[in-house]
Amino acid sequence: MTAYYGTTFPRLRDAAGEVWQDYTHHAFVEGIRDGSLPRKAFLGYLVQDYIFLIHFSRAWALAVTKADTLEEMRACASSVDVLVNGEISLHVKTCAAAGLSEQELFTAAEHPANLAYTRYVMDAGHSGNFLDLIAALAPCVMGYGEIGARLAADVHADHPYADWINTYAGDDYQQACCNAGVLFDGAVERRLGEAPETTPGWGRISQRFATATRLEVAFWDMGMSFGD
Numbered sequence: 001m002t003a004y005y006g007t008t009f010p011r012l013r014d015a016a017g018e019v020w021q022d023y024t025h026h027a028f029v030e031g032i033r034d035g036s037l038p039r040k041a042f043l044g045y046l047v048q049d050y051i052f053l054i055h056f057s058r059a060w061a062l063a064v065t066k067a068d069t070l071e072e073m074r075a076c077a078s079s080v081d082v083l084v085n086g087e088i089s090l091h092v093k094t095c096a097a098a099g100l101s102e103q104e105l106f107t108a109a110e111h112p113a114n115l116a117y118t119r120y121v122m123d124a125g126h127s128g129n130f131l132d133l134i135a136a137l138a139p140c141v142m143g144y145g146e147i148g149a150r151l152a153a154d155v156h157a158d159h160p161y162a163d164w165i166n167t168y169a170g171d172d173y174q175q176a177c178c179n180a181g182v183l184f185d186g187a188v189e190r191r192l193g194e195a196p197e198t199t200p201g202w203g204r205i206s207q208r209f210a211t212a213t214r215l216e217v218a219f220w221d222m223g224m225s226f227g228d
């Protein structure tokens with residue numbers, strides 16, 4: 001069962017249409033679910049995801065500077081902390097266990113799909129306001145929450161991708177998605193009022209959300225290409 005991620009997220013997800021399904025039910029995700037994803041594809045993805053997380057940390061740090069309230073600053077600062085002091089080292093450990101050295105991670109060339117996605121998110125923040133940035137960050141956070149919760153049903157002790165699935169299905173990660181939902185709802189109400197869908201700002205965040213979702217699909221496509 002997927003936890004409750006607030007009211008803004010499901011509205012934007014449903015407005016995004018089929019692309020959300022393309023993202024959360026991508027062949028790469030289905031390969032993780034049934035364990036058929038080639039190891040090569042998974043490792044290629046992990047290396048790129050390490051680079052992705054570094055730029056994502058920068059985007060959350062940008063959100064700290066774009067926030068309007070101390071509460072928003074705290075939530076975004078905490079995301080930076082979790083990412084740079086937690087998730088990134090977890091990636092380094094997972095890669096090391098899979099035979100990839102930290103040196104290989106540091107020297108890996110950034111794939112264009114990775115560049116496109118992370119720099120799109122950074123630009124949403126640089127050219128726009130706090131809400132533009134959060135809307136571009138949301139598909140990443142909540143999408144992995146939905147994927148983890150769904151895939152947990154098929155996980156068993158010797159599943160090849162059990163660690164990955166359990167990370168995103170776990171209580172800590174699900175709670176992080178709920179917290180992101182509270183941040184997103186509060187940010188929308190503060191800036192767009194109680195009927196946000198009737199404002200021009202809503203069209204902008206819908207577009208940001210849908211574009212970031214398309215870039216998640218392209219990220220999975222990239223992951224599949226490493227299996228060839």
Ligand SMILES: Cc1ncc(C[n+]2csc(CCO)c2C)c(N)n1
Nearest residue numbers: 049052053056079083140141144219
């Ligand atoms: C391509 C890609 N998209 C989403 C995530 C998931 N993710 C990235 S940062 C973060 C923490 C909150 O910002 C989470 C859950 C990923 N690892 N790689």
